[in-house]
Amino acid sequence: MAEENNTPQEATEQTAPQDAQSLPTANNAEDFLSNFNWHNYEEGIDVIEDAQLLEFETLVKENFVDTADEDVIEGKVVFMTDREAIIDINAKSEGVISLNEFRYNQDLKIGDKVEVIVDAREDRTGQLILSHRKARVIKAWDRVNNAHDTGEVVNGFVKCRTKGGMIVDVFGIEAFLPGSQIDVKPIRDYDQYVNKTMEFKVVKINQEFKNVVVSHKALIEADIEEQKKEIIGQLEKGQVLEGTVKNITSYGVFIDLGGVDGLIHITDLSWSRINHPNEILELDQKLNVVILDFDDNKSRIQLGLKQLSAHPWDQLGDTIKEGEKVKGKVVVIADYGAFIEIEDGVEGLIHVSEMSWSTHLRSAQDFVKVGDEVEAVILTLDRETRKMSLGIKQLSQDPWTDITSKYPIQSKHSGIVRNFTNFGVFIELEEGIDGLVYISDLSWTKKVKHPSEILTVGDTIEVIVLELDVEGRKLSLGHKQTMDNPWDKYETEFAVDTKHKTQLSEIVDKGATINFNEHVTAFVPSRHLEKEDGTKLGLGEETTFKVIEFNKEFKRVVASHTALFKEEERNNMRKATKKMAVSNSEKTTLGDLDALADLKQKMEGK
Numbered sequence: 001m002a003e004e005n006n007t008p009q010e011a012t013e014q015t016a017p018q019d020a021q022s023l024p025t026a027n028n029a030e031d032f033l034s035n036f037n038w039h040n041y042e043e044g045i046d047v048i049e050d051a052q053l054l055e056f057e058t059l060v061k062e063n064f065v066d067t068a069d070e071d072v073i074e075g076k077v078v079f080m081t082d083r084e085a086i087i088d089i090n091a092k093s094e095g096v097i098s099l100n101e102f103r104y105n106q107d108l109k110i111g112d113k114v115e116v117i118v119d120a121r122e123d124r125t126g127q128l129i130l131s132h133r134k135a136r137v138i139k140a141w142d143r144v145n146n147a148h149d150t151g152e153v154v155n156g157f158v159k160c161r162t163k164g165g166m167i168v169d170v171f172g173i174e175a176f177l178p179g180s181q182i183d184v185k186p187i188r189d190y191d192q193y194v195n196k197t198m199e200f201k202v203v204k205i206n207q208e209f210k211n212v213v214v215s216h217k218a219l220i221e222a223d224i225e226e227q228k229k230e231i232i233g234q235l236e237k238g239q240v241l242e243g244t245v246k247n248i249t250s251y252g253v254f255i256d257l258g259g260v261d262g263l264i265h266i267t268d269l270s271w272s273r274i275n276h277p278n279e280i281l282e283l284d285q286k287l288n289v290v291i292l293d294f295d296d297n298k299s300r301i302q303l304g305l306k307q308l309s310a311h312p313w314d315q316l317g318d319t320i321k322e323g324e325k326v327k328g329k330v331v332v333i334a335d336y337g338a339f340i341e342i343e344d345g346v347e348g349l350i351h352v353s354e355m356s357w358s359t360h361l362r363s364a365q366d367f368v369k370v371g372d373e374v375e376a377v378i379l380t381l382d383r384e385t386r387k388m389s390l391g392i393k394q395l396s397q398d399p400w401t402d403i404t405s406k407y408p409i410q411s412k413h414s415g416i417v418r419n420f421t422n423f424g425v426f427i428e429l430e431e432g433i434d435g436l437v438y439i440s441d442l443s444w445t446k447k448v449k450h451p452s453e454i455l456t457v458g459d460t461i462e463v464i465v466l467e468l469d470v471e472g473r474k475l476s477l478g479h480k481q482t483m484d485n486p487w488d489k490y491e492t493e494f495a496v497d498t499k500h501k502t503q504l505s506e507i508v509d510k511g512a513t514i515n516f517n518e519h520v521t522a523f524v525p526s527r528h529l530e531k532e533d534g535t536k537l538g539l540g541e542e543t544t545f546k547v548i549e550f551n552k553e554f555k556r557v558v559a560s561h562t563a564l565f566k567e568e569e570r571n572n573m574r575k576a577t578k579k580m581a582v583s584n585s586e587k588t589t590l591g592d593l594d595a596l597a598d599l600k601q602k603m604e605g606k
Contacts, residue, residue: 072135077112087116087130095130102132104157104169115139133172140171144212148202156200156214158193166193168200168214175202181215184224185246185256227259235260235301237291240308245285253277255289255303262301264289271306271345273331312345313386322378326390330372338364340374340390348388350376355392357399357432367392399432400473407433407465407475412482417459425451427463427477435475437463444480444487445519445555487552490520494557496547499564503542504529512537514545520557522547528560537561 078094079086085108087095097116102108115136120129147154156168156175166177177200179187204213243255243262252265266277274280281287289303320326320342328342337351355367368374376390399406407413407429415427415435424438442448442455455461467476494500494516504524506513511525524545529537537543546567549558 072115072117072138074113075116075130077108077110077114080108080110085114087114089116089118089130091128093128095128097130097132104172136172140173141210143171144173144175144202145205148205151201153199153201153219154214155197158196158198160194161190166190168198170200170202170212170214173212175200175212175214177214177216181213181217184217184220224259231258231260235291235294237293239291240288241291242286243289243303245281245283245287248277248281248283250276253281255287257301260301262289262291262303264303264305268292268302268304268306271309271312273339273341273347311386312343313383316343316346316383320378320381322381324378325375325395326378327373327375330368330370330374333364333368333370335363338368340376342388346388348376348378348390350374350390350392354379354390354394357393357396358428358434393432399430400470403433403470404468407468409465409468411465413463413465414460415463415477417455417457417461419457420451420455422450425455427461429463429475433475435463435465435477437477437479441466441478441480444483444485486519487555491550491552494520494522494547494550496550498547499544500547500559501542501544504537504539507539512539514559516557522557522559524559524561528562530562532565 073089075087075089075095077085078088080099083099085097085099085102087097089095095116095118097114099108102114108114114132116130116132117135117138118128119131119134143154146152154170156170156177158177159167159169159174161167162176165179166182168175168177179190181203182190182193198216199219200214200216201218202212203215203218205211241257243257245253246256246261247254250266252263253269255262255264264277266274269277270280287305288308289305290307291301292304292307293302294300326342326348328340328348330338331341331347332339335352337349337354339347339349341347350364350368352362352364352367355364356362374392375395376392377394378388379391379394380387380389382388413429415429418426418428418434420426424436425442426434426436428434437451439448439451442451446454448454461479462482463477463479464481465475466478466481467474469475500516502514502516504512505515505521508523511523512529514522514524516522522545526536528548531537531543543561544564545559545561546563547557548560548563549556551557
């Protein structure tokens, strides 16, 4: 072995450089390492000077990556397998990265430069492990923050849908694209953007939670703003423009005029009445509209669609005139009446008072409902103001025409209770003919304060016609007149001076009341409650009373208990006086005087 027989001096001469110029340089550092006789060096055969070692360490430090550093470094793809890419980063050995980290880049090939970070200096097999994904994230955050600060437009890959928007890959970071930021117009189909690369602006970054929000709408708005200024500058009232239905609401339709939005109110969509704009328009529909008005800065533009066609009233035929019969459909109902569309865009009002001959006020819903086909008579017609009033009741005869023959005075009829007032109740004899029963004509015996005490709406009662006013269309009716007046009988039964046995039913102011029967209640003044022994009657005490007053007209009966023994005393007085007159010629005896004195004391209540 020639090498083993060499002396240390010879080995040194063979392996050591002769001068400084022969030391390793940056260009031949790898050659130096590969040709260096490590065996001789480890055996102490070759001696390396300190200066040479220092220079070598400097070269290594300058030309080789420190794998303990966590900075992002650039590497080169030197080999690829089915699962991994081998990356040279100028370290002691090449690093390995799984191809899963390059799924976004299907065109990766040998020789490509990629950014990596050292994930593990050695795994179990001593292999250097690199990460492209982590390097991308670090670099991506720098680029995202820079794009946010400078307003730079970035490219992003739409990965999938999520609640409220889309997930976009921007520089390897998952950013959120809200649905409202996809386009200037509302987007209904998000799936059309999945797996597409689009341009975005970074609009918001949450550094604490590492959240990024991007917008594609912001890019479109910048272009639209320029178009908008140009369009607004040319707007004029009455101008006809083409637009696209952008949004439909219950109150109107928003039209895109090419960067400028205008509103067609529901009342300006059609001359005919419609319930919702979607009855005649649909989204993305193109149509011509006319500018009706706009504010000073033209930010609110009012548009019209129906104004592009002639008003139906202007095309109304001469056959439509007052007194003519027309047919139409009920389109709207209010409490005061119903609107009838007799032609497209031509409506007339039937007031509730023109729906029936009845004077009893009711709602229009009692007669018609929306969608009904009705026939009516034109009552008034004003083409200038475009107003028309109609009537239904005019199609039938006025029931008051022959009222005198159908409802003569004192005739008896059956009617329905319709409504109450404080002074009486209205009775419907037939449709269109109502009569009033005053509260005083409801009962012979009861003192009625309000009709609802004895009647209910909808009741059927018997009435008699008391008065008839044809011109005023008024009927005065009576209910109690259909029955005999019991006070005709009571006038005899409870005549003055008749006596009746009963008890006090109630103590009232200035006296008490007693009930002779269920209809007749008499009043007993306080001074007429006195008994013969000087005490007064008590509540519930039964005794005999005498009628001292009876008034049939006012149904007033007054009774007295005291009058019973007072009358007896007066009778006795009259008898005594008569006896004294008869015995004028006879001498008055002491006994006679005593009898008169006793009678006087008795009358005085002693």
